[in-house]
Amino acid sequence: MAYERIVNKEKREATIRMYGVIGRDIDGNQMAHDLAELDRDADTIHILINSEGGSVAQGLSIVSTILSSKSYIHAHINGIAASMAAVVAVSADKVSMQDYAKLMIHDPFFAGIGKEKLSGKDIKALNSITDSLRTILARRGCDKDRIASLMKDETWFSASEAQEAGLVDEVTTTPRKEELSNLSVPELMNRIMNEYQSSNKKTNMKEIAKKLGLPENATEQQILDAIGEKDRTVNEQKQSVVDTLLAFGKKNGKVTDKNEERMKRLALADFDLFAEMISDVAEEDQEEGHDDEDNLTRKPSFKVENRRLTDVINQAQKGKKAPHDGSGSRNWDWYQKNDPEALLRMEVEEPQKFNRLRNEYESSIM
Structure with missing residues (x-):
């Protein structure tokens, strides 16, 4: 910029x-x-x-x-x-x-x-x-x-x-x-420029932390760990849906002992195609009037599972709300969260206070 x-x-x-x-x-x-x-x-x-x-x-x-x-x-x-x-x-x-x-x-x-x-x-x-x-x-x-x-x-x-x-x-x-x-002139020019860019990066990291449900002063490693955990959760939830659809396929005969491994690989490589194949069988079975007592061969069951996968992924991406800091202390974090424009005015009108708050924040995360 x-x-x-x-x-x-x-x-x-x-x-x-x-x-x-x-x-x-x-x-x-x-x-x-x-x-x-x-x-x-x-x-x-x-x-x-x-x-x-x-x-x-x-x-x-x-x-x-x-x-x-x-x-x-x-x-x-x-x-x-x-x-x-x-x-x-x-x-x-x-x-x-x-x-x-x-x-x-x-x-x-x-x-x-x-x-x-x-x-x-x-x-x-x-x-x-x-x-x-x-x-x-x-x-x-x-x-x-x-x-x-x-x-x-x-x-x-x-x-x-x-x-x-x-x-x-x-x-x-x-x-x-x-x-x-x-x-020197180049050193001073670059120092001020780098501090500005670093401040922007920290602001972006705060936003990422907030979306992940972490405190705004979370370290980069904590943010990376949270992203990794969220990815694992999504993958586990998706695998659960794949297992349910595999069981569904075994019930209607689409998944057999001979092709089960290939179907698992297809689920990983192209989940939509995998789900469509199971869905096609369910539709054919429904048209023929087949219906197990546990309703596994009914097409509406697939639709529920398919929607459930979307809901799971969307829910995982939403994250939790960042906890509210009730301390009332107007430090760097408070201004970034509640009144970032005040920080910009402070940099102009009260540079000593601005630098003190920023230095305190940087010290707290080192």
């Missing part, structure tokens, strides 16, 4: 996560369309950013929508905001930057083509784009000539330096500054 949209209709807020390269991982034109769509119903839109930049054209589509939006746009730099991603961030009404994050600005260029090889038309277009980017980056009060100098030198900023330069409004204090601020 290039990015995701989360909408809180009650608070009229929305969040878009912009992680990856614009034009490769992120379809900038689609994101601009989605922002415009959200702008109709949301009063505030949060954009979470971890991007090394990318396509200027697609980035400008996002910027144009942000600048024309009636909603209050709040950008949050959660890792890297470089090149075009920095311009997207600065175009917001408010920019918050994690204390370990990094921001970079530079002049735009045509990939793989030196400026000396550009036509006069291309140079004119590039100069126009460069001026537009300088204007956007200077919107918080930094002198435009100063911005031009910083862009020409391809300047990297820490969070505090970006705030001092007038590119961001506030620095969000986190307990991870010492851990993350000394990472």
Whole structure:
């Protein structure tokens, strides 16, 4: 997923996560369309950013929508905001930057083509784009000539330096500054991306655990064991129905000592064909008026058994409901189960609490 949209209709807020390269991982034109769509119903839109930049054209589509939006746009730099991603961030009404994050600005260029090889038309277009980017980056009060100098030198900023330069409004204090601020740009970019993907994986595992009737904090091994047990239960129940139909076939003469092993193999390889063969005999017997006192040769008996197999498999797939946690403790599990949107808001508004709850949860399952 290039990015995701989360909408809180009650608070009229929305969040878009912009992680990856614009034009490769992120379809900038689609994101601009989605922002415009959200702008109709949301009063505030949060954009979470971890991007090394990318396509200027697609980035400008996002910027144009942000600048024309009636909603209050709040950008949050959660890792890297470089090149075009920095311009997207600065175009917001408010920019918050994690204390370990990094921001970079530079002049735009045509990939793989030196400026000396550009036509006069291309140079004119590039100069126009460069001026537009300088204007956007200077919107918080930094002198435009100063911005031009910083862009020409391809300047990297820490969070505090970006705030001092007038590119961001506030620095969000986190307990991870010492851990993350000394990472290289690729390392920090990948760390934040992997944590996001890992969080998604854990959410998916919670859903699987819930469907299996396990606690949401079940380990992967517990989930695998539960799936294995459920498969064994379904197989045992199916085998029970096969045995019943084999007995049925022996009663009406379709299954004999000579062909019993072949019929068992047929039941394993193609149960529907196996059941159809037994059913055909039952239908013929019923038409001829045969009827044992235990009713094994009556066609309705087969229908009951056939439905029973379907019911057994469906019932096994439904699973049990996850037990209710009555503790009332609002930990990571509680939010995932009862109010996942609150976790997304917490990541934006209370990153320290978000990280503490996540770390507590990870410690509990290690």
